[in-house]
Amino acid sequence: MHQTRRSVIKAGGAAALFAVFGGVLLQPGRALAAWNKGAFEAKNIADAMKSVGVANAEESKAIEIRAPEIAENGAVVPIDITSNIPGTTSISVFIEKNPFPYTGTFDFSQGAVPYVHLRVKIGESSPVRVVATAGGKHYTTAKEVKVTIGGCGG
Amino acid sequence: MADPMKIRATLQGDVADVRVLMAHPMETGQRKDAAGKLVPLHFIQTITAQLNGKTVFTADVSQAVSRNPVFAFKVKGAKVGDKLSITWQDNTGDKRTDELVIRAGS
Amino acid sequence: MKRALVLGTLAVACAAVAQTPDPTAAEFDKFREIMEQDNPAELFEVKGEELWKTPRGPKNASLEKCDLGLGPGVVKGAYAQTPRYFADVDRVMDAEARIVHCMITLQGFTQAELAKAPFSSLVRTPEPVSIVTYVAAQSRGMKFASPQNHVKERAAYETGKAIFHYRAGAFDFSCASCHGVDDKRIRTQPLPNFTKPEQAIRAVQGWPGYRMTGGVMHSLQWRLNDCYRQQRFPEPGYASETLSALLTYVTVNANGHVYRGPGIKR
Numbered sequence: 357m358h359q360t361r362r363s364v365i366k367a368g369g370a371a372a373l374f375a376v377f378g379g380v381l382l383q384p385g386r387a388l389a390a391w392n393k394g395a396f397e398a399k400n401i402a403d404a405m406k407s408v409g410v411a412n413a414e415e416s417k418a419i420e421i422r423a424p425e426i427a428e429n430g431a432v433v434p435i436d437i438t439s440n441i442p443g444t445t446s447i448s449v450f451i452e453k454n455p456f457p458y459t460g461t462f463d464f465s466q467g468a469v470p471y472v473h474l475r476v477k478i479g480e481s482s483p484v485r486v487v488a489t490a491g492g493k494h495y496t497t498a499k500e501v502k503v504t505i506g507g508c509g510g
Numbered sequence: 511m512a513d514p515m516k517i518r519a520t521l522q523g524d525v526a527d528v529r530v531l532m533a534h535p536m537e538t539g540q541r542k543d544a545a546g547k548l549v550p551l552h553f554i555q556t557i558t559a560q561l562n563g564k565t566v567f568t569a570d571v572s573q574a575v576s577r578n579p580v581f582a583f584k585v586k587g588a589k590v591g592d593k594l595s596i597t598w599q600d601n602t603g604d605k606r607t608d609e610l611v612i613r614a615g616s
Numbered sequence: 617m618k619r620a621l622v623l624g625t626l627a628v629a630c631a632a633v634a635q636t637p638d639p640t641a642a643e644f645d646k647f648r649e650i651m652e653q654d655n656p657a658e659l660f661e662v663k664g665e666e667l668w669k670t671p672r673g674p675k676n677a678s679l680e681k682c683d684l685g686l687g688p689g690v691v692k693g694a695y696a697q698t699p700r701y702f703a704d705v706d707r708v709m710d711a712e713a714r715i716v717h718c719m720i721t722l723q724g725f726t727q728a729e730l731a732k733a734p735f736s737s738l739v740r741t742p743e744p745v746s747i748v749t750y751v752a753a754q755s756r757g758m759k760f761a762s763p764q765n766h767v768k769e770r771a772a773y774e775t776g777k778a779i780f781h782y783r784a785g786a787f788d789f790s791c792a793s794c795h796g797v798d799d800k801r802i803r804t805q806p807l808p809n810f811t812k813p814e815q816a817i818r819a820v821q822g823w824p825g826y827r828m829t830g831g832v833m834h835s836l837q838w839r840l841n842d843c844y845r846q847q848r849f850p851e852p853g854y855a856s857e858t859l860s861a862l863l864t865y866v867t868v869n870a871n872g873h874v875y876r877g878p879g880i881k882r
Contacts, residue, residue, distance in 0.1 A: 391555045396572050428644040428804070429828035429882050432576045434651055451574060455540075460571035462583070467566035468559075469525060473582035475651070477538070477574050504804050516658050533659045535738070535831075544737075577831035578656035 395458045401450055401485065404458040408448050410487040413494035416441060419486055421499040430478045430503035437472050439488035439495075444470035446489045452498070453482035478503050512606040519585075519594055519612050526588035526612055528559065530596055531580050538573045554579065554598045561585055562593055590614045641806045648822075648880050657749060657826040657878035660741060660833045664750025667743050673723030682718035684711065684751065695748075695755035696875050699864045701766040708772040710863040712748045712837050713855035719744065731854040735841065736832040748835050749824045749878050756877030760820065762867040769864065776865025779858060780810070786848035791862075793847075795819075805882060816869030822879025829882060836863060 395407035405411045422436035437447055445465040450457045454477070462472045470488065478484075483498040513533035520527040532554065539551035553573035559566055566585045585594070592612045599605040668679045668691070684694035685702070699710040705717060719725045734742050764770050783790040792811070794800055800807040808818040824835040840859050844852050852858050 391570050424643055424647045426640055426643060426804070428648065431831065432651070432828040432880075434580075434647055454574055456572060456574065458572060459574045460569055463568045464583075466568070467561065467564075467586050469584035469586060471582075471584050472569075473529075473580070474571075475576040475580050477576055513659065514662070516654075516662070518654075529654050531654050531656060531658060533656075543739075578659060578826075580651075580654040580656070582654070 392458075392461075396456060398458055399456060401452045401457045404450055404456075405485075405487070408458060408461065408487070410448060410489065410494040410496070413487045413496035416488070416495035416497055419447075419488050419495060419497045421484060421486055421497060423484055423499055423501050425500075426502040426504065427478060430480075432475050433478050433501060433503070434473065434475050435484060437474075437486050439470040439490070441470075441488050441490045441495055443490040444488045447472060448487045448489070449474070449476075450485040450487070451476060451478055451482050452485055453478075453480050455479065457485075512604055515596060515598075515606065515608040517594065517596060517608055517610045519588075519610055521588060521590065521612060521614070524587055524589060526561075526585040526592075526594065527582070528585055528594065528596075529580070529582045531578065532598055532606075533578055534598070534600065536573060536575055536577045536579060551601060554600045556599045557581065558597045559583065559585065560595045560597075561588060563595075588612055638801070638806055640804055644804070644882075651880050652822075652876070655826055655878065655880055656831070657753075657824065657833060657880070660746045660749040660824075660826070661753045661878065662750075663741070664746035664748070664753075667747050668750055673719065673725050675722065675724035677722050677724075679715070679718050679722060679747070681722060682715070684714055691751055691754045693755055693758055695752040696758040697755075697761050697763065699769075699772065699860050699867060700763050701768045701772075706768075707857060708768055708860050708864055710836070710855075710860045711751055712744055712835050713860055715744050715747050715751065716855045719747075734854045735838045736834055738830055738832060741833050745824065745833050745835050745838075749833055752824050752875075753877050755875050757874060759874050760817075760867055760871050762864060762871055764868060772861045772864040773868050776861035776863070779862050780865055784849060785844075789847040789849075791843065810866050810869060813869050813872070816866050817873040819866035820863075820870050821873070821876060822881060825879045825881035827881045834881070 392408065395404055398404035398407050418440040420438045423433060427433040439447055446461055446463045447470060448461040449459040451459055459476055464470050478501055481502040483500050485496060485498040487494050487496045516531040518529045534554050535552055536554065537549050537552040539548065541549045543549050551573060554571060557569040557571065567583050590612055593609055594612060595607055595609040597605060597607040671678050681688045684691065685697055685700045686694050695711050698714065699708050701708050702714065709717065716730050719730060720727060730744060734744065736742065736745055764773060780791045794807045795810045798809050808815040810816045810819045823839060824833060827834050837854060837859060840862060841852060
């Protein structure tokens with residue numbers, strides 16, 4: 357389905373406009389490339405990391421993930437991420453066992469500290485994998501979060 | 511018109527500790543409504559934070575972010591009187607911008 | 617068949633566990649407190665404040681003259697001092713019942729329309745729920761002090777206690793079956809003993825609460841209704857004297873504890 361940006365914005369929030377996985381929209385003023393549809397639609401962790409371009413990340417203990425051992429409710433799992441790797445420009449988050457593991461990328465290169473807190477849906481007990489990018493290289497670590505009741509449906 | 515965000519910014523030296531709460535359903539497209547119909551995908555895709563009109567932080571996220579999302583991040587080079595604005599845009603083209611002037615001891 | 621299975625599950629789930637502190641529950645509490653610092657409930661506080669101040673209903677009036685017990689329009693501290701006796705209706709009311717009363721008398725809404733669909737869904741949050749969230753937030757940091765000065769307040773406490781222990785319904789349960797003994801648990805959720813003051817605070821702490829299940833705002837009126845649903849009781853009346861009495865019993869038991877404001881619930 358091909359929609360020009362103008363017609364999409366003119367139609368406002370009408371949910372019927374877009375195909376199943378949403379349109380790719382360029383945000384005005386954004387330095388980054390368009391929302392990475394391919395990566396967000398990847399159905400396994402390997403494909404997702406490859407699409408984001410971080411497949412060869414090396415394990416690092418310099419990334420801290422703070423998350424509950426057991427999530428009270430998989431619908432809202434708080435995750436705190438700090439990268440202590442010097443020169444970190446971005447952090448990407450993957451929830452390995454989710455239907456679409458790639459959850460997001462946070463960019464600090466324009467004036468933010470390499471830290472982010474987010475709350476995510478985890479469908480079943482899963483490693484939460486984080487990749488920090490610094491100086492063009494990728495570093496990764498993961499933390500297992502157990503979920504008793506999945507967060508996607510009920 | 512989307513509901514407003516709640517933004518808090520606390521200064522620690524020249525770093526603004528920002529916490530934002532956004533009102534958004536973040537529908538995954540997997541949920542069925544009371545009538546048994548699938549509720550369409552409807553979620554925030556991009557977030558941008560600007561300090562005095564200059565972009566300082568951006569994020570691309572998926573529908574796996576929780577409903578009524580909360581994010582926290584830390585902006586460098588901030589001081590009292592600076593204007594912090596945060597914009598989100600979702601997959602339907604809907605967007606929302608809210609602003610805050612950083613205050614001492616906030 | 618299904619009912620027997622559920623009964624069996626409930627009976628097993630409500631099993632007593634050893635009297636050591638539950639590490640899972642402690643972890644849940646820790647993270648819930650972190651999450652409550654940035655709580656989606658705040659979105660409903662904002663909405664509730666707007667509803668309080670906006671002229672609405674057939675009488676096109678705001679709720680700013682509503683007397684929540686501390687005088688017309690006084691919101692600060694009022695929630696922590698409910699349920700309480702109100703002379704104009706000669707009965708004890710909890711906060712939400714009082715808000716409903718004000719919506720009827722000041723704004724012209726009817727009991728029937730407010731009781732028709734009083735609980736939040738994913739697509740709709742009823743006005744009283746947002747309003748009670750706003751009102752409750754104005755008692756953040758204050759101690760619960762549901763009064764027992766009036767004869768009807770004391771009677772409500774005794775009635776509430778009797779209701780709490782009253783066994784009925786398909787499972788022959790009462791509130792006390794799960795909440796009247798120490799150290800019970802249902803799946804991962806500990807069931808506090810509301811007959812004891814140090815645990816009764818958990819009946820009222822964090823309500824109204826943003827419930828992670830479904831991402832909806834719920835008040836104690838919903839919580840009690842849902843407990844009765846799980847016990848296979850008939851549905852209690854929304855904002856009824858029955859629920860005001862039950863809330864009097866648990867709140868008075870919790871008196872003296874600090875209310876942290878609207879919380880986050882499972």
